[in-house]
Amino acid sequence: MTRFPTDPDTPHTSEGVPEDATDAQAIADDVVARVLARAGTARSEGTTVHTAHDGDQLDLAERAALRRVAGLSTELEDVTEVEYRQLRLEKVVLVGLYYGGEAAAREAEVSLRELAALAETAGSEVLDGLLQRRQKPDPGTYLGSGKAASLAEIVAAVGADTVVADTELAPSQRRALEDIVKVKVVDRTALILDIFAQHAKSREGKAQVELAQLEYLLPRLRGWGDSMSRQAGGQVGGQGAGMGSRGPGETKIELDRRRIRGRMSKLRREIAAMKPARETKRLERRRHAVPNVAIAGYTNAGKSSLLNAMTDAGVLVENALFATLDPTVRRARTDDGRPYTLTDTVGFVRHLPHQLVEAFRSTLEEVGDATLLLHVVDASHPDPEGQITAVREVLSEIPGIADVPEVVVLNKADVADPEVVGRIQRRERRTVVVSAHTGEGVAELRALVAAELPRPHVEVDLVVPYSRGDLVHRAHELGGGVRTEHLPEGTRVHGRVDEGLAADLRAASV
Incomplete structure (x- = not known):
């Protein structure tokens, strides 16, 4: 029999069941049914579609080679090497809470x-x-x-x-729930950290993810039986273990905590050492x-696809959450030749774990x-x-972000509802609609970027010695309307630069 939470503010019948309990259960069941109908269909949204700008996508093929698949065992008996390298597909049940009416249920569904x-x-x-209302x-x-x-009955x-909970559980809540459901x-936090661990590729990205995982794990260490409470010193089985081994000792869980703290300190030093580069x-x-x-x-908003469309970068594009973890920098030029990166x-994602925000702060x-x-939206x-x-909440924690001009890029316009696009355009100050x-x-986005970038405004007309060809090259690369003329004493440079x-040109001029 399904039980409903007792709320002192909710009217109850003589049997102790809330009067609107049936409606709440029906709403929750409908939400779960719609979620499950979309689940299992290529990350719940659709298949990955690539364009000519995305290139060969070799990174995607490499990632898919070790994707977890159904039906493969992780046991050491009678499996090929390829099967052994793959992980068994986990079977999960989702759990969530909401409080309120249909509006709150819609938020819970999202x-x-x-x-x-x-x-x-x-x-x-x-x-x-x-999904439970409480x-x-x-x-x-x-x-x-x-x-x-x-929930235990459903799992069985x-x-x-x-079981995956749509929140960050306290260590005591997770332990108590595991004791009941027996799996x-x-x-949500552990799930996001797991995805980051799978997708991190660079040395810095791997270190950042490992640091975030250890910060999450430290207060959640759990011992099973006596394995974590057994002490390194003292006496075992009533018999002395000899000189140098008596005393209170250190429990295994204390030892593990000390090792984790030591590893975290080392990772912080490594990340700090990567910052100068x-x-x-x-x-x-x-x-x-x-x-x-x-x-x-937001994750999966199409940021990498947009980068490819603007620069032909060919970076990895996948219809999956957190497909990109390592920052990618590509060089581009405006139509009038000004370079930029x-x-x-x-x-980002709703309720992004604070451990990740801290770990990726340097990035x-x-x-x-x-x-x-x-x-990009x-x-x-x-x-x-x-x-x-959700994105602006995370961005607000970055120093200097308040001074950076923002343009809201409404992506996936080819499949978006025009009414939704118009609603966001009326709400936001500057928007561009793209696909x-x-x-x-x-x-249009390239034109807007070109208009926002600074233009060289200092006019120069001077002669640079031939030994400083690097300055002439910089003038061509970064200046506007630069013309050069070769004279006996050097190169005459005329145009606008920053x-x-x-x-630098004045200091080197003859």
Whole structure:
């Protein structure tokens, strides 16, 4: 029998069941049914579609080679080497809460759909779901004892081996829920961290993800039986272990915590040591007056596709959440020849784990140092405004971001509802409607970027000695309307350049 939470503010019948319990259960069942109908269909949204700008996508083939697939065993008996390298497809049940009427249920549906896509991206098969209406999460089991028992029945009936909660569970809640459902329980944070661990490719990205995972794991270490409470010193079985081994000792869980803290300290030092190299590249761009345009936005909004459409970069494009983790920088030029760089950054998500925000802070600083921010939004998403809010919440934590001009790029216009596009355009100050897939609006976006980038405004007319050909090259690369003439004493340069280059030219002129 399905049990409903007891809310003192809700009218009850003589049997103790809320009067609107049937309606609430019907709403929850409808939400779960719609989520499950979309689950299992290529990350819950559709198949990956590539264009000519995306190139050969060799990284995608490499990633798909070790994708978790159904029917393969991880046991060491009678499996090929390829099968052994693959992981068994986990079978999961989704769990979520909401409080309120149909509006709150719609928000819960969007969040649960996203959770299903996250689970599938991590390599799982979504079998079932459970959505409960209650005023606040139960401090003991998140769902309450009644619903937790119902969840255990669902898990047993469908043969699931994992429960995924649409929140960040407290360590005590996760342990209590595991004791009831008898299978592994993970929360939204652990799921996102798992995806990051799968997709991280660069040395810095792997270090950042490992640091975030250890920060999440440290308060959640759990011992089974006596394995984590057994002490290294003392006496075992009433018999002395000899000199040097007596005393309180250190439990295994304490030892593991100390090792984790040591590893975290080492990772922080490694990440700090990688920062100078990135700073050097950034300072080099500043010295050469090359402006940077940062592409940010919600995960799977089409940021990498837009980068490919604007620069033919050929970076990995996949219809999956957090397909891109490592920042990609590509050089581009405006129609009048001015160079600039485009930086593709990691995507954001609702309730992005704070461990990841901290770990990736050094990478996100690229956004705060940009000349222009292209905030890419999936205009075809059921809740694009919610995505915009979630992204801006994370961006607000980046130093210097308030001074960076922002343009909202409404992507996927070829499949978006025109009414939704118009609604966002009326709400946002500056928008551009594009489709990275069809190329619609990309030319207008390039024109807007060119208009926003700084133009050289200092006019020079001087002669540079032939030994300083590097300055002449910089003038051609970064200047506007630059003309040169070869004279016996050197190269005459006439045109407009920025202040820094003008100073260098004057210092070297004859």
